[in-house]
Amino acid sequence: MEHANLQIFIAIVLFSFLILWKIFTARRSKGGFIRRIPGLNEIDEAIGRATEMGRPMIFHPGVGEVQNVGTLAALGVLGHVARKAAQMGSRVIVTTAIPVVVPVAEDIVKQAYTQAGRPELFNSEDIRFLAASGDQLALATANVMEQEKTAAHFFFGMYDYTSLLLTEPGQRTGAIQIAGTDQYFQVPFFIASCDYTVIGEELYAASAYLTREPTMLGSLIGQDYAKIIVLAVIVLGALSTTLLGSQNFFVQLIGVYR
Amino acid sequence: MTKRRFIALVTFLAGLYYFLEFVVPPTIPWRTVRGEVVSVSPQSITLLVNGQQQQIPVEPTLKVYRERPTGAPESVEPAQLRPGDRVSAGPTTYLSDWLTPVNNFFIVLGSMAWGMGLISLAMVHSGNIRRRRPEWYGSVVFFLAVGGGIVAGLGYGAEGGWLKEANDVVFNYLLRPMSSTVFSLLAFHMATASYRAFRVKSGEAALMMTSAFVVMLGQIPIGLWLTHGLPSFLQLPVMAQWVLYIANSAAVRGMWFGMMVGAIAVGLRFWLSLERGAFFDREL
Known part of the structure; x- marks a missing residue:
């Protein structure tokens, strides 16, 4: 059973405070800069292209359970993709092997079409639980790609070995493919088989980047402050260990050798 | 608005439980004793604390955590302790005691979603059959396979009989080799992806x-x-x-x-x- 020690408790409280502080500050100031992420920029381009071709898109929210952070971030991206598709009058097909994702994705897509004033375009059959395991789902998704002649594929979330089983058949169909995962072992496969890849924490920033909501942007700024603290601890730890040995005051304070 | 507030409230309460369970120590810190086990009886545990022996009465609220060379301490029953074990023992803060039931609740909730998954599948495939979409006969096979799978699943753990045979055929002789076949496709996909990379x-x-x-x-x-x-x-x-x-x-x-x-x-x-x-x- 894992429990926080004092150092972890302090770190969590401090990081949470920074993130919440920046969120509420950003809400008031309504601003914030965010660097360009090419993979996310191309999402609108891909949706537009699919719409022009009159073909549907596939969104695959990974193989993680719904409580997985990567899946949650992916569902945020799904919200944006569905909203854009609804505005352009296009279809999004969601395929998943996780049953709990079905009602959540259905709610997100339905909400997007309703908000865009096109509720009649929403079809619950487009949210598809295709198989109970990843490799079977990959085959079934490849089949959907062939049958529906999809023009854009989005793979966001947590992935395992099935990443290539999904993206390689997609590559052969000629569709534009954009992927994003927090599983770094799968990143090379996505880079090799997709047109654009969103790497690691960029996935978590995707919702903020796409919606430009002050709340989300503030959260990103808070994250950056937290990362500066982590970086400072690493530098101080390395310096103090190099100069004073491994049992110095700073190292004991942060509890590395406990 | 009510739906949104209700979802926000349930999310907050569920998150609060997991947050507190993680940050609050499993035993009350100022009443927790840390030491080496000297002896164990059904009534008490004797610990060596700072060179002195201390008796800890075994009560229903007592939680004992045994330290491990690597990883987090494990929760153990007093009867599982051996002399020489390094432990911390103290009255429970109750939060960790509820972890398994709460996790089970979410597992049950998640398992309900399997029904929704099946409904989603049935809707897609029945639509294929009704509208005679291309390869609609595949959807007929889907319904036959679901029926066959449910029947074969009844043979899980059976000692013998036709249900066990059906279970073996469906899960061991069909599904498993087919999964291996799909997995082996990865080699070819890797080759083509590497070529492009x-x-x-x-x-x-x-x-x-x-x-x-x-x-x-x-x-x-x-x-x-x-x-x-x-x-x-x-x-x-x-x-x-x-x-x-x-x-x-x-x-x-x-x-x-x-x-x-x-x-x-x-x-x-x-x-x-x-x-x-x-x-x-x-x-x-």
Whole structure:
């Protein structure tokens, strides 16, 4: 059973405070800069292209359970993709092997079409639980790609070995493919088989980047402050260990050798 | 609005439980004793604390955690303790006691979604049959397979009989080999993906190809054979190890730090229902 020690408790409280502080500050100031992420920029381009071709898109929210952070971030991206598709009058097909994702994705897509004033375009059959395991789902998704002649594929979330089983058949169909995962072992496969890849924490920033909501942007700024603290601890730890040995005051304070 | 508030409240309460369970110690800190087990009886545990023996009465509220050489301490029953074990023992804070029931509740909730998954599948396939979409007969096979799978599933754990035979045929002789076949497709997909990745189109692609070349050659005997006459730091196996364990580790750890902080931020946004633009920002 894992429990926080004092150092972890302090770190969590401090990081949470920074993130919440920046969120509420950003809400008031309504601003914030965010660097360009090419993979996310191309999402609108891909949706537009699919719409022009009159073909549907596939969104695959990974193989993680719904409580997985990567899946949650992916569902945020799904919200944006569905909203854009609804505005352009296009279809999004969601395929998943996780049953709990079905009602959540259905709610997100339905909400997007309703908000865009096109509720009649929403079809619950487009949210598809295709198989109970990843490799079977990959085959079934490849089949959907062939049958529906999809023009854009989005793979966001947590992935395992099935990443290539999904993206390689997609590559052969000629569709534009954009992927994003927090599983770094799968990143090379996505880079090799997709047109654009969103790497690691960029996935978590995707919702903020796409919606430009002050709340989300503030959260990103808070994250950056937290990362500066982590970086400072690493530098101080390395310096103090190099100069004073491994049992110095700073190292004991942060509890590395406990 | 009510639906949104209800979801936000349930999310907050569920998140609060897991947060508190993680940060609150499992035993009351000022009444927790840490020491080495001397003896154990059904009534009490004798611990050696700072050179002195101390008796801890075994009460229903007592929680004992045994330290392990690696990893977090494990919760054990007093009867499982052996002399020499390093333990911490104290009255429970109750939060961790509820972890298994709460987890089970979510498992039950999740298992209900399997029904929704099946309904989703049935809707898609019945639609295919009704509208005579291309390859609609595949959907007929789907319904037959579901029926067959349910019947065969009844034979799970059976000692003998036709149900066990059906279970073996469906799960061991059909499903498992088919899964292996799909898995083996990965080799071909890897080959085609590697071919594309190794086309040098930019500076980054050239760098990636060079490092991949060094790592691949460094992993096989010919790498050493080709470079054994060079100084050790220029030998391919040494360079491959450097790329894998120094350069790669540094990059991966950098990613990890960013992702962990990002995960805290995403978790906070969902916990406090601050996620905007994607969920719940307008009532249906």
